[in-house]
Amino acid sequence: MNFYTLKWGDKYAPEYVNRLYGGIEKHYHKPFTLTCYTDDHQGIREEVEIKDIHELRKFDTDRVFTYEKLILMEKHEEGVWLDLDILIHDDITSMADDFSDFKMIWNYWNPYWMRSLRWYGKGGSCHVNSSFVKFNKPEWLIKFTNDNWDKIEWTYKSLDKYLFYQHARNDRLKYWEDGLISNYNVSGKDLPGRVTIFNTSHKYTNKGIEDDLVELHEADWRVTKLWKSYDKS
Amino acid sequence: MINLKHIIFNYDKVIFLAPNDVTEFLNIANACEVDAIAYDYDPKFSKTPFYVNKDFVFDDVDMDAELFVHMNVEKTYPVKLPRGADVILIGDNDEHNGDCTPIHSCQQLIDLYNVGEVYDQGHDENETHYYVYGKIDENRIR
Numbered sequence: 001m002n003f004y005t006l007k008w009g010d011k012y013a014p015e016y017v018n019r020l021y022g023g024i025e026k027h028y029h030k031p032f033t034l035t036c037y038t039d040d041h042q043g044i045r046e047e048v049e050i051k052d053i054h055e056l057r058k059f060d061t062d063r064v065f066t067y068e069k070l071i072l073m074e075k076h077e078e079g080v081w082l083d084l085d086i087l088i089h090d091d092i093t094s095m096a097d098d099f100s101d102f103k104m105i106w107n108y109w110n111p112y113w114m115r116s117l118r119w120y121g122k123g124g125s126c127h128v129n130s131s132f133v134k135f136n137k138p139e140w141l142i143k144f145t146n147d148n149w150d151k152i153e154w155t156y157k158s159l160d161k162y163l164f165y166q167h168a169r170n171d172r173l174k175y176w177e178d179g180l181i182s183n184y185n186v187s188g189k190d191l192p193g194r195v196t197i198f199n200t201s202h203k204y205t206n207k208g209i210e211d212d213l214v215e216l217h218e219a220d221w222r223v224t225k226l227w228k229s230y231d232k233s
Numbered sequence: 234m235i236n237l238k239h240i241i242f243n244y245d246k247v248i249f250l251a252p253n254d255v256t257e258f259l260n261i262a263n264a265c266e267v268d269a270i271a272y273d274y275d276p277k278f279s280k281t282p283f284y285v286n287k288d289f290v291f292d293d294v295d296m297d298a299e300l301f302v303h304m305n306v307e308k309t310y311p312v313k314l315p316r317g318a319d320v321i322l323i324g325d326n327d328e329h330n331g332d333c334t335p336i337h338s339c340q341q342l343i344d345l346y347n348v349g350e351v352y353d354q355g356h357d358e359n360e361t362h363y364y365v366y367g368k369i370d371e372n373r374i375r
Contacts, residue, residue, distance in 0.1 A: 121253055121275035123308045123331025151290055154310040155333045166291055169274065 001030060001096045002079040004072050007038040008053050014043030015231075016084040016216070021048055022230025023088035027194070028096055037068065045232055059149060065158040065201065066130065070145050073135050083131035083197070085216050087184075087227055090194035095134065095180065102138040104163070105129035105197070106175035109186040128164045128173065131197040132181060141167070158201070185213050189220035196223075234357055235321060235364045237302065241267060244319070248272065248298040250289050251305045259283040303346075307332040311345040317371050322346055325362045339363050 003024055007017055021034045036044060037053040044050065055075070056068035069081050080096045107127050110116065116127040144166070145152065156162040167173050182193040185200070200213040216227060241247055241262050249255050249271035262269035263283060271278070272289040279286045287294050290310045301314055306324030308331060314320055322345075324336030336342060339354040342365040349370030356363045 117276060119331075121273065121277070122329060123333075124329065125331075148291060151310045155290070157333075165274075165288070169288070 001028065001032045002076060003028075003032060003034045003096070004076070004079055004081045005034065005036050005084055006053060006056075006066065006068055006081075007036055007040070007044075007084055009039070012084045013217075017048055018043075018045045018232065019227050019230040020082060020084060020086070020088075021045060022232065023227075024082075024092075026230065027088045027090060027092050029091065029093045030097070032096075037072075059153065061153055063153050064156050064162060067152075067159050067162075069130060069133070069159055070142070073138060074142055078136045079134075081130070081133045081135065085198045085200070086131050087191070087196045087198075087216060087223065088194070089191050089196065089226060092194055095132075095176065095194065098134045099136065100134060100174045101136050102141055103134045103174040103176060105132055105181050106178075107183070108178045109183050123161075123165070126158070126161050126164045128160055128168055128175070129181075129197060129199060130160050130163065131199065132176070132195055140172070184216075184219060184223070185211065189223050191223065191226075234355065234362065235323075235353065235366060237321065240321065240366065241269065241300070241302075244298075244300040246298045247300045247302060248296070250301060250303040251309055252302065253305065255304075256281060256283075306342065306345070307334050307336050309334065314346060314369050316369055318369050319352075319367070320346060320348065320369055321364065321366045322348070323362065323364045327361060336363050339365050343367070 005017065005020060017036050024032055024034060033049060035049040035051055037051045037056055039053050041050040053068065056071040058071055072081055105128060107129055110127065112127060116125040119125045152162050180193050182191065182196045184196050184198050198216050200215060217224065237258060242265065245268060247262065247267060247269040251273055252271050253273065255271055259269050259271060269283060271284050272287055272294055273284060274286060274288040278284040285294065290312055296315060298318065300319045302321045304323045306322050322342040324342060326335045326337050328335050342363060343351065347370045348365055348367040351365060351367040353366040354364065
């Protein structure tokens with residue numbers, strides 16, 4: 001299986017890439033590759049294939065945060081895209097080998113009515129997350145995106161909002177089963193499931209979010225100890 | 234601000250775009266034989282009479298009306314409305330999460346939607362909410 005991740009700017013250090021590789025190595029039990037699309041390959045371990053992130057920026061925009069993930073699917077038929085700020089802590093082989101054309105995270109940890117439906121008409125809701133996505137030739141999604149790019153770019157600040165309002169709304173998406181993915185900033189250090197996300201980006205792209213959100217490197221010492229154990233030995 | 238109720242009764246077919254809750258307008262208008270519907274994708278309107286639970290920007294919808302009343306312009310991409318149709322455009326500059334088109338003036342509304350003839354325009358006391366009532370330019374370029 002081919003895994004993909006993105007790293008640009010200085011928000012996340014190269015250790016995030018290196019330990020992501022280590023997490024896959026430990027919990028995906030088949031041959032794999034990890035490709036990192038980045039603007040700076042310094043410090044990234046040599047097992048990781050490096051590509052220029054500009055290869056994914058065909059629309060030349062600073063809107064639609066992480067739209068680059070969509071372009072990945074034009075360049076690669078099948079794979080798993082992973083955010084850097086996730087911690088893999090149990091077997092992901094069956095998830096990565098899933099046959100769905102597009103499977104992403106449904107935020108089971110948030111009450112749908114209170115956190116999403118209540119604000120739906122305001123355009124401020126989002127109940128999906130693209131930190132761990134399996135894709136396998138989702139031609140419908142690539143076509144819809146290209147056909148509607150002007151509207152998408154104008155309307156949405158993030159990829160997740162686009163996917164939620166246009167594709168979740170029309171029941172086009174599949175989601176990981178409840179219990180496989182957890183959110184550290186909701187569930188804490190117990191790390192339920194197989195993968196834990198930290199999900200902090202919405203705090204920076206939306207007004208009025210007061211939540212005290214923790215990044216992976218700021219997590220409880222037991223969590224960071226596990227994360228650091230994925231360093232190259 | 235503009236008195237929608239008075240204006241609506243001058244038309245036979247009216248479409249509200251992204252209006253949130255206008256059930257009172259819709260009920261009164263249809264009771265008086267004005268064919269009035271609303272396009273709003275919020276699921277809370279999925280079973281509300283006279284609502285079509287669709288996104289008029291991205292979904293395939295019928296855009297045939299004499300008057301379009303587009304409330305919450307700040308939340309939507311500026312679609313091309315039919316040439317020659319009358320429009321009421323209402324938007325604000327509150328910049329809430331989910332607002333992609335903050336509206337700072339009547340002229341901005343006119344330019345965004347290619348309004349040719351303007352019948353009326355104005356704003357509230359605080360100059361946060363703006364409206365334009367007019368006709369989509371028959372000879373617009375885009």
